[in-house]
Amino acid sequence: MSTGSGNWIRQPKRWAVHVRDGLRCQWCGVVIPDVESYTLDHLRPRSQGGGHGESNLVTSCHGCNSLRRDMAWWEFASLFPGARGRIERARRRSIARHRKMVKRLISSLGYQGAREALIQEAQERAEAQEMT
Numbered sequence: 001m002s003t004g005s006g007n008w009i010r011q012p013k014r015w016a017v018h019v020r021d022g023l024r025c026q027w028c029g030v031v032i033p034d035v036e037s038y039t040l041d042h043l044r045p046r047s048q049g050g051g052h053g054e055s056n057l058v059t060s061c062h063g064c065n066s067l068r069r070d071m072a073w074w075e076f077a078s079l080f081p082g083a084r085g086r087i088e089r090a091r092r093r094s095i096a097r098h099r100k101m102v103k104r105l106i107s108s109l110g111y112q113g114a115r116e117a118l119i120q121e122a123q124e125r126a127e128a129q130e131m132t
């Protein structure tokens, strides 16, 4: 199993980044409640020495991820209104408490149960926002 330095980013970390980012693609802004609908995008690309640190990782939908390729992040962000500010805020926030929460969910509900719990929570949050 990975120690965190290889190519593999473990589930709790991956999901925690998506939760930190509000289950929103940080480029185009689309919100999808399923943590498995996203990819992690490296702001500084792996091919240019970018690491797996949380401040280098943002939530991306599949469309944006394949569109961007190795474009500089600020250049790609300039294509979407609000993306640059969204990303600058996201990368300053710690994922520590989200990671703890995701780990707790996985250990008590299993992988699939945790995924469903996160989907349900995201939907409830979206509905609550619509009502205000």
Ligand SMILES: [Zn+2]
Pocket: 025, 026, 027, 028, 029, 030, 060, 061, 062, 063, 064, 065
């Ligand atoms: Zn997107």
